[in-house]
Amino acid sequence: MAQPSKLEYTPLPERAQKVVDNFMPPEDLIQRRIEHFRHVKPRSEDEEGSSENLDGVTFTHHFLLGPGDSETVRWHYVEAGLAEAEVIVFLHGIPDSWYQWHHQMAHLSQTHRCIAPDLKGYGQSGKVAGDYTHEGASNQLFAMLQLIGVSRFNMITHDRGTIQGDFIAANHPQSVIRYGRGEQHLFHFNPLVAPQGDLFMNAPYSGIMEDPTRFVIWVYSWVGGKSIADPEFIRIIQEHSYPGTSKAVPRYFNSSSFRAEWLERRNRLIAAWKCPILIMQGYDSKSQPREFYEKARAYIPNAKDVGVTYLPGGHFWTLESPTETTDAIRHLLLMEA
Template identity: 65%
Template sequence: METPEYTPIPERAAQAMAGFIPSEESIDKKVAQFAHISPRDEDKEGDTEVIDGVTFTHHFVDAPGDYDVIRWHYVEAGVGEAIVFLHGIPDSWYQWHPQMVAFASSYRCIAVDLKGYGQSEKSAGDYRHEGAAEELYTMLQQIGVTKFNIVGHDRGSVQADFIAANHPESVLRYGRGEQHLYHFNPVLAPQEALFRDAPWTGAMEDPKRFAVWVYTWITNRPISDEVMARVIQEYAYPGIVRAVPRYFNSSTFRQEWLTRRRRLLKAWTCPVVIMQGYGSKTQPREFYEKAREYIPNAKDVAVHFMPGGHFWTLECPDETTEAIRHLLTM
């Protein structure tokens, strides 16, 4: 089988990559801003909270997986056709709260804590993204979500890629963001080794510092201290810093890229919207401009570039909402 070559990095993107990792001193200052943030109590089944006038309900469910059961945490708002939101690293369901607020009046919005994150299962098991995606799909079937739109960001898009490919009968539309698609170059993924080796290097040992570091590294627009504080709390539940690196020891970015090129992209048949940060430092926009060519069997393909960096769901929530709104009309 022919192995594709890495795509050369555009000169513009290479210049953006140069020296863009923040200094330890700058991170120290930002972490100090959140020194007062304490851990958040875990939720219970049926707990509610109100965000921007919308009621969010916390749910926990045990579903088959890993030859046993997996405890899932998800948050729900609204009624109607389902939208399933999947977050990235170092995030949780909360990453999507602005979009859930926007769509709850017309849609059943379900944001899941991926296995290993937030308040979902963190024990040992299958942390291959395809395996975890199949377990997540099983959970959605169990709670009655049999047909749904799916929207992913970063690592959430990796699992959504498999769900859209393996279960086209269930996926109505796919909004995919901030993840390598057809093009890839490992120079753009320096974080892979850091995350893979985190259990030994202690890179994630302080979840507050890790969350602040990642957000400082690849955001282009400011995020409020209030929102950042909740991001930190959601990444600080016990067990996350041990569970999340399992993903990076179960596969590689190269393997993910090859699987997309060889199998997944041609298996997507629903309408697809590719969402990327216009100024994303690790995801050059040039790699996505011709996305229609890379997803040949999708009913339709559109590309939306967000004005923020990597974390555009929180950097530019209104523009993110509009991109998803476009998806829902396709």
């Protein structure tokens, strides 16, 4: 007979508890931001081989069909850099897309081949019904990487992309050179800092994701820190506005739970991570108390090396503190594999 887990939640530090007590953003702030960005129009989808220039670097869009759900999954990914160089794969979170990493990709493309997919259900990737368990989706993502000739790669992740990264690092340790693990619960967990699980699970019915402008503003106002320039914020809204996103993304939250993810890490995944790992967290992250990561070396016993870095700002440090984020990734790339 199955038994409930005996693992216990970690009490919140006093500092983090004060943050939780004033967690949700005020509605008047949300409304002001909505009015400010009400003019934003949807962005047309890209085509295979189309390109754009960001931070002085050419980014090329690609589409392909990969195996999944008994048929195929349509993938969109963006690439920049040196074709024959060591690969870095970037995985985004919610409510983001590949674009979340464009600053880091632009800088690191001078020395590496940088690849950033839209996760299944997000951006311009496929949104058909099927397997939205994180392990199932991660296996499909890994299969896509094999199709484009990426057998060994560094992996940099954020938020929900980190959940899939955790499975890839555990199930395919021979393929992951180094792992930059960003902004996600690790060894410690307390459900008080993860109310979005229930909120997003009910999104298809509550309509919380139906208006992409409101949803992006709400999430960034809730757990964000430093301000993000308007042109970048407009693109974030547009990336979350592609048809079907509001119906596809909640499938992840109906396929698992934050508790289940935590138990999976504690019981199986963490011990299977072998490569050097850099834990990257926002110093002022509201949903990820920095105190939970201070002894990460002890929590990941089988990794070749483990480091921890706290980045300025809140949850969205890839855009809030782009230079510091790039420097942290460069530090990871110097860790002996």
